[in-house]
Amino acid sequence: MTTTYTARAHQDHPPFLYSDYRSTVKRAPTHDLVSIVQTLTETTGPGPAWTHLSVDDADLTTNAGTGSEAIGQRSIITGRVFDENGDPVPDTLIEIWQANACGRYVHWRETAFPAPLDPNFLGVGQARTNVDGEYRFLTIKPGPYPWGNHPNAWRPAHIHFSLMGPSVATRLVTQMYFPDDPLFDLDPIFQSVPAHSRHSLIAAYDHSVTIENWALGYRWDIVLRGPEATP
Amino acid sequence: MSDVVYRQTPSQTVGPYFTMRLSGEGENVLTTPETRGERVRIEGRVLDGDRNHIEDALLELWQADSSGCYRHPADDRSDVSPDPAFFGFGRCSSDFNTGAYSFLTIKPGPVPHPDGGLQAPHISLTIQARGMLNPTFTRIYFADEPAANAADPVLQSVPQARLQTLIAQRVDGPDLSVPTYRFDIRYQGDDETVFFDV
Numbered sequence: 001m002t003t004t005y006t007a008r009a010h011q012d013h014p015p016f017l018y019s020d021y022r023s024t025v026k027r028a029p030t031h032d033l034v035s036i037v038q039t040l041t042e043t044t045g046p047g048p049a050w051t052h053l054s055v056d057d058a059d060l061t062t063n064a065g066t067g068s069e070a071i072g073q074r075s076i077i078t079g080r081v082f083d084e085n086g087d088p089v090p091d092t093l094i095e096i097w098q099a100n101a102c103g104r105y106v107h108w109r110e111t112a113f114p115a116p117l118d119p120n121f122l123g124v125g126q127a128r129t130n131v132d133g134e135y136r137f138l139t140i141k142p143g144p145y146p147w148g149n150h151p152n153a154w155r156p157a158h159i160h161f162s163l164m165g166p167s168v169a170t171r172l173v174t175q176m177y178f179p180d181d182p183l184f185d186l187d188p189i190f191q192s193v194p195a196h197s198r199h200s201l202i203a204a205y206d207h208s209v210t211i212e213n214w215a216l217g218y219r220w221d222i223v224l225r226g227p228e229a230t231p
Numbered sequence: 232m233s234d235v236v237y238r239q240t241p242s243q244t245v246g247p248y249f250t251m252r253l254s255g256e257g258e259n260v261l262t263t264p265e266t267r268g269e270r271v272r273i274e275g276r277v278l279d280g281d282r283n284h285i286e287d288a289l290l291e292l293w294q295a296d297s298s299g300c301y302r303h304p305a306d307d308r309s310d311v312s313p314d315p316a317f318f319g320f321g322r323c324s325s326d327f328n329t330g331a332y333s334f335l336t337i338k339p340g341p342v343p344h345p346d347g348g349l350q351a352p353h354i355s356l357t358i359q360a361r362g363m364l365n366p367t368f369t370r371i372y373f374a375d376e377p378a379a380n381a382a383d384p385v386l387q388s389v390p391q392a393r394l395q396t397l398i399a400q401r402v403d404g405p406d407l408s409v410p411t412y413r414f415d416i417r418y419q420g421d422d423e424t425v426f427f428d429v
Binding site for chain 2: 031033043085106109194226
């Protein structure tokens with residue numbers, strides 16, 4: 001038996017070219033993608049070994065190592081990683097990065113937005129899914145921030161998520177958003193996602209995750225391409 | 232019973248700040264002194280539709296070891312075993328000022344194709360960037376493998392006129408003792424790099 005993966009569901013993903021997001025105009029491929037039979041090159045990938053080499057670093061409120069906590073709305077982000085068959089994806093590494101509570105990233109290119117840095121917040125973390133595909137981060141809710149795409153452009157609050165999954169074919173980089181953000185309708189990156197699948201990028205507030213007198217809870221599940229068995 | 236339908240979570244751009252978490256220093260060097268195989272350097276630039284450089288691309292490399300074996304449970308062949316001193320994964324972010332990238336690795340061995348026969352030595356490359364809403368997948372082949380390339384089933388599925396975009400060419404690198412191959416990645420235009428629907 002050779003495990004191959006279901007096709008990429010292009011209809012559920014953004015197009016390469018979405019002109020309202022101006023940077024796509026010169027960076028989108030214009031030839032059709034060339035379809036190939038998946039070989040070991042595509043059905044293997046760095047995910048399993050990369051996870052094995054990694055450690056959990058899932059508390060972004062303290063992982064700056066200063067001894068003081070990051071400022072912001074303390075938030076638990078938890079959920080499960082599934083494949084398209086509904087099976088959990090265990091032992092897979094999730095890497096995240098985000099802005100601080102003011103919308104400022106700790107990055108040398110972030111110079112235009114005069115919002116304060118938080119000396120107790122790096123904005124990066126990683127966690128591995130457990131046997132049930134569950135992951136959990138403790139962080140602060142990032143702030144919206146301006147960008148240069150169009151006049152008075154602001155990104156809704158979001159956290160960048162990167163998952164390898166088990167193979168090259170399952171690679172996913174995406175963004176998780178928070179519920180009821182008024183900037184959704186104004187953000188071309190969020191709007192680039194086909195309307196029917198936008199909801200799947202928005203975490204749900206989950207009161208059963210919220211911890212009394214401590215942190216608000218959000219739940220967000222992720223679905224990767226799944227294996228299909230062929231003889 | 233559940234009526235939940237599991238659909239692929241949509242992709243989003245890596246944005247300009249991914250180096251906060253992805254692509255650390257030295258992750259483009261895949262070899263140690265113990266690694267088996269011929270050292271090679273892969274270098275190139277990432278270029279947009281105006282052939283301006285892409286200053287914030289994330290390149291992820293995945294390849295077999297010198298015997299054509301992948302460090303992965305799905306490569307369960309009994310006749311090969313992975314080189315314990317080789318992982319096969321590298322990350323590099325393109326240079327902000329030039330769009331250049333490089334990897335120091337080994338030339339991979341041939342990998343079987345599910346329809347039979349061997350694939351020519353090749354490297355999988357996944358490219359993402361600010362302004363790319365989805366990952367782009369390509370393969371690096373080697374110019375000094377003409378016979379293997381001619382017989383490669385994946386290359387045979389590529390339109391002849393575009394084949395050369397997948398062939399890395401020998402060039403003089405910074406260290407003349409390490410064979411260096413040039414592989415530019417171009418978006419748009421007649422000479423756009425072939426990207427695969429993997």
